[in-house]
Amino acid sequence: MLLLIMQKIKRILTLASCLYFATFAQLALCLSLESGINVYQRVAGVPPTSEEISEIESLANSGDYRAIARLAMKNKSFYRSTLKYWASAMTNVTQLPSVDLNDFSATVIGIFRDEVPLKEMLYEDILYIGNSTELVKIAPFNAGVTLKAYSDADNNHYRQLDIYGVDLSDPNLLIRTTQSGRSILPPEATMGVMTTRTAGLAFLKDGTNRRMVRFSMVNFHCRDMEQLHDITIPDYRVRQDVPRNAGGDSSTYITKCAGCHAGMDALAGAFALHDFVPTRNPDNTFSNRVIYLPTVANKFFRNDFTYPDGHVTLNESWINLWTRGQNADLGWRFSGDENPYTGTGAKALGVVLAGAKAFSVCMAQRTYTQVCGRTAPFDDGEKLAFTRIANVLESSNYNGKVLFEESVGLCVGE
Amino acid sequence: MKVYLQTRLPPQIAFQIALMAFSCSCSKVVDAPQPAEGRSIPPERVNVRSFDQMHETMSALTGIPIHNIAKTNQAESTFNGISGNGLRNQLPQGNSLKQFSAAQQGAIVQLAAPYCDAYVDKLLSNSAQMLEEKFPFMAGFSNSTSQDFTNSKIEKLTGSFYDHFWAACRNRPSIDETQNEISKLMAGLKIEFEDDSELNKPSNYIRVMCVAFLSSSCVSIY
Numbered sequence: 001m002l003l004l005i006m007q008k009i010k011r012i013l014t015l016a017s018c019l020y021f022a023t024f025a026q027l028a029l030c031l032s033l034e035s036g037i038n039v040y041q042r043v044a045g046v047p048p049t050s051e052e053i054s055e056i057e058s059l060a061n062s063g064d065y066r067a068i069a070r071l072a073m074k075n076k077s078f079y080r081s082t083l084k085y086w087a088s089a090m091t092n093v094t095q096l097p098s099v100d101l102n103d104f105s106a107t108v109i110g111i112f113r114d115e116v117p118l119k120e121m122l123y124e125d126i127l128y129i130g131n132s133t134e135l136v137k138i139a140p141f142n143a144g145v146t147l148k149a150y151s152d153a154d155n156n157h158y159r160q161l162d163i164y165g166v167d168l169s170d171p172n173l174l175i176r177t178t179q180s181g182r183s184i185l186p187p188e189a190t191m192g193v194m195t196t197r198t199a200g201l202a203f204l205k206d207g208t209n210r211r212m213v214r215f216s217m218v219n220f221h222c223r224d225m226e227q228l229h230d231i232t233i234p235d236y237r238v239r240q241d242v243p244r245n246a247g248g249d250s251s252t253y254i255t256k257c258a259g260c261h262a263g264m265d266a267l268a269g270a271f272a273l274h275d276f277v278p279t280r281n282p283d284n285t286f287s288n289r290v291i292y293l294p295t296v297a298n299k300f301f302r303n304d305f306t307y308p309d310g311h312v313t314l315n316e317s318w319i320n321l322w323t324r325g326q327n328a329d330l331g332w333r334f335s336g337d338e339n340p341y342t343g344t345g346a347k348a349l350g351v352v353l354a355g356a357k358a359f360s361v362c363m364a365q366r367t368y369t370q371v372c373g374r375t376a377p378f379d380d381g382e383k384l385a386f387t388r389i390a391n392v393l394e395s396s397n398y399n400g401k402v403l404f405e406e407s408v409g410l411c412v413g414e
Numbered sequence: 415m416k417v418y419l420q421t422r423l424p425p426q427i428a429f430q431i432a433l434m435a436f437s438c439s440c441s442k443v444v445d446a447p448q449p450a451e452g453r454s455i456p457p458e459r460v461n462v463r464s465f466d467q468m469h470e471t472m473s474a475l476t477g478i479p480i481h482n483i484a485k486t487n488q489a490e491s492t493f494n495g496i497s498g499n500g501l502r503n504q505l506p507q508g509n510s511l512k513q514f515s516a517a518q519q520g521a522i523v524q525l526a527a528p529y530c531d532a533y534v535d536k537l538l539s540n541s542a543q544m545l546e547e548k549f550p551f552m553a554g555f556s557n558s559t560s561q562d563f564t565n566s567k568i569e570k571l572t573g574s575f576y577d578h579f580w581a582a583c584r585n586r587p588s589i590d591e592t593q594n595e596i597s598k599l600m601a602g603l604k605i606e607f608e609d610d611s612e613l614n615k616p617s618n619y620i621r622v623m624c625v626a627f628l629s630s631s632c633v634s635i636y
Contacts, residue, residue, distance in 0.1 A: 034584045041636040045467035046474050047582030077474070081466035085508065098465055098507040140481045165473065165480025373461050373509050 035413045036060030036068050042371045042411070043072035043404050045081040065412050066405040073401055079168040082404075083109045086370050090219040091198045093211070101162035102155050103127060104198040109168050110176055117398035118363060122220060123350030125190040127182055130161050131175045138173075140164055152183035152197050153279075153287030189274065189292035191346035200276035200290035208241065208299050209271040212346075213264045220353055221330060222362035229259040233321045237266035240310035241303035263322045265311065270318040270349040272296045316345045320352065331357025360390035360398075367403040372411035385410055462514040462635050465505040468525060472628055475579050476533040483528050501525055511635070522629045530624035534617055565597065571620065572596045575627045583632035596623060 031039075036056040040048045048056055052071060059067045072078055087108035089097040110128030111121050120126060129150040141147045145164070148156040161168070168174045180187040185195060193199060194216060203211045217223050235258045242261050244253045275297045278286035300313040319342050323332045332340035335355025338348050353359060364386040369375055374382070389406040396402045463471060473480050504521035506513045572593045580586045587595075603622060607614040627633070 037582050038584065038636065041582065042461070045463065046471040047633075047636070049474070050581060053582065077467065077470035081464065081470050084466060085464060096507060098502055098505075139479065140484075163481075163484045165469070165484065370509070373511075375510075 030063050031060035031065060031412060033057050033060055036065070039065050039068045039408050039412055040072045042408050043069045043082060044075040044078050046075060046077040048072075065409050069405045069408050070401070073404060074169075076167045076169040078404075079109050079113060080165065082370065083112055084168075086366060089366075090193075090215075092202050093215065095218075100155060101158045102198040103129075103158060103196040104193045106158055106161070106168070106174065107193050107196060110174055112400040113169060113174070114171070114176065115399045115401065116176075118393070118400040118403075119354035119359060119398045121192040122194065122216075122354035122359070123190075123347050124192050125178045125180050125187045126192060127177050127179045127196065128174050129177055129182070130157060130166060131173055134172045135166065150182060151287075152179075152289050153281065155198070183289065184279070185290060185292050188345065188347060191350040194350065195274070195290055195346065197290060200274075201288065204271070204274055204276035204290060205288065206299075208239075208268070208302060209274065209297070210264055210268050212271045212274070213267045216349075216353055220362055221356065221358040222365050223327075223330070223358070225260045225264070228263060228322065228327055230263065230322070230325045230327060231255060231259040232325045233262045235262040237269070237311045237319060237321070238262055239265050239268075239300070239304075240308060240312065241306050242310060244307050244310075263320075263327065266319045266321045267349060268318070269313050270316060270343070270346045272300055272313050272316045274346065275299065318343055318349055331361075333357065357390065360393050361386045363393060363400070363403055364389035364407065367407040368410060371404060371408045374411075382410070460511050460635055461509040462506045462511050463633075464508055465502045467509075468505060468522065468634060471633055472526060472529040475628065475633070476529045476624075478529050478532040478536065482532055514635075519629070522634050523625060526625045526628040526633075527621075530621050530628055533624055534621045537620075538617060568597060568600050568619075568623075569593055571623060575623060579624075579627040580630075580632045582636075584636070586632050596626065599623075599626060 033053070033056065036059060037048060037053065040052070040056055048071075055071060056068055059065075059071070084101060084105055085097040087105035088099050088102075089095045090108075091102055091104040092099060107126060107128045108121060110116075111118060111126070116124075116126070130147070132147055132149060135141050135147050141164075145160075148160050150157045160166075161174075166173055178187070179185055179190045179195060183197075189195065194203070194212065199212075203215050214225055217225075217228060231254065238258060238261045242253070242257055242265075244250055246252050246257070273293045273296065275291050275293060276288055277291060279289045279291060281287055296313050296315070304310075304312075320332065320340055322328070322330065323340055332352070333355050334340065335351050338351040338355070340352050340356070343349060343352060365378070368382070368386065368389075378386070389403065392402050392406055393399070469480055469483075472478075473483070501521050501524060505518055505525070573589060576586075576589055576592055586592075599622070600619060603619060604614075607618065
């Protein structure tokens with residue numbers, strides 16, 4: 001009871017000093033302790049400790065919500081819960097965030113933690129795994145629980161890291177490596193997190209590899225096919241399996257099918273050599289893995305009799321037809337050695353997608369949704385804020401942490 | 415989990431207690447969202463913790479590592495992923511309060527129970543030393559009976575849990591309201607426990623109090 005009274009007196013004194021010392025301009029920046037704690041919880045996902053509450057109090061007094069967010073990002077829960085949820089929604093077609101840790105989400109977490117430029121998650125040969133050398137020294141792996149080694153054929157390794165609450169903020173426990181060094185993919189076939197096992201299972205398995213294009217856009221440009229639909233662009237890259245006169249009516253193709261397929265099929269060539277199929281294990285059993293074929297995958301020729309005059313995929317080349325028409329506003333840009341119009345292979349496409357303004361804006365939107373709990377449709381003020389945060393992200397060399405620092409500012413005091 | 419609840423906390427009691435604590439503070443926390451000017455969607459002023467966040471929060475508040483719970487609680491069934499029926503799927507998938515349903519309160523109690531069990535066990539593990547260090551008013555507790563678990567001790571323990579578990583809770587109920595609720599719960603428990611010498615131990619009352627605090631809206635909502 002006494003403690004409660006003391007706390008209340010302290011809060012009143014703090015607020016009084018804030019009001020006394022603040023100029024009118026600064027006054028608006030003073031945060032209440034409650035708001036400060038709320039900022040912390042929105043980022044860390046857990047309540048602050050007593051020591052942290054004292055620190056939050058002084059930071060709130062100066063209105064420094066960014067510093068409160070930075071304090072929250074030191075908490076291991078930021079990596080194990082907030083960032084995991086942020087990344088997990090991108091790992092499956094239903095966009096469900098509550099799934100086991102996997103190679104996709106662990107790699108995103110590592111990229112944030114180590115402040116690797118965020119856009120590298122779309123093209124770099126990168127992978128984060130548990131460090132078995134260090135993990136076997138800590139509980140529960142030093143007390144009877146056998147650590148499952150990383151494998152590109154299952155998720156057991158990451159599932160264990162998840163179940164046993166391994167501290168992913170510890171750079172000794174979650175370490176950076178390469179996909180090419182840990183799987184059968186050559187370095188040139190990697191496309192950041194989109195060529196991890198989890199992405200392969202979700203986006204490459206079966207089908208025609210168009211899902212890779214769709215979910216690259218959903219995940220990293222926050223645009224699904226309905227929004228990308230554009231019947232004004234040429235359809236010369238639409239493949240043979242798309243009927244041109246469904247139900248005997250060619251207008252359906254022209255007004256509906258072509259609106260998505262024209263742009264999507266033109267990009268899907270980037271994944272012509274990728275597949276997710278059973279491959280032989282050392283013990284002669286079979287497991288599904290992401291593979292990189294020497295020739296175009298058979299799935300690209302499925303139903304080729306439907307419209308034989310359609311586009312035939314011969315290699316990994318792709319054309320970005322969305323640089324014109326309504327989708328030009330995605331902000332396509334030259335990025336590294338790649339131009340936004342044409343290219344070869346998944347990695348080149350990843351560079352272009354990550355280099356577009358829409359990537360930065362989408363990352364801001366995703367973060368805002370996560371920390372402020374808002375979902376689309378967004379109003380004009382929010383869209384402006386996403387653009388501002390995207391600019392901050394780019395000027396920080398794509399340091400993902402600034403997304404949380406800036407986004408949480410949009411819901412301070414709520 | 416079922417075995418645990420049967421041997422330590424009767425499930426119906428733990429559940430009722432947690433729900434009462436939950437509803438007590440929930441009425442304080444959840445205000446009807448007011449639409450912001452120019453916005454078609456009301457701002458989310460209150461968020462619910464997701465499965466992982468609840469895990470992390472309960473772990474942080476009790477000081478019990480997650481791997482302890484995973485080991486003692488048959489990790490595979492508790493942590494079942496996308497296709498299973500484990501706790502993960504019974505708890506909120508995200509932070510939006512819209513994703514929260516009344517049925518999830520039962521899962522929150524289930525998650526809180528092993529943490530409180532381990533928490534109280536840890537307090538008692540170093541004989542009375544650690545317990546008395548943390549709660550001086552519990553001196554001599556290890557040799558006490560439920561009769562010694564007086565209202566005065568309950569009040570003090572409630573105050574300690576209130577300050578510890580709900581320190582960061584915004585709009586928490588007053589200490590008086592909380593003590594009133596907890597006293598009622600303890601009185602009810604004494605009636606339930608009095609014929610069972612296994613259950614009628616002070617440590618079990620503390621476990622139940624802990625579950626009530628840990629599974630409350632003050633912990634699961636922010």
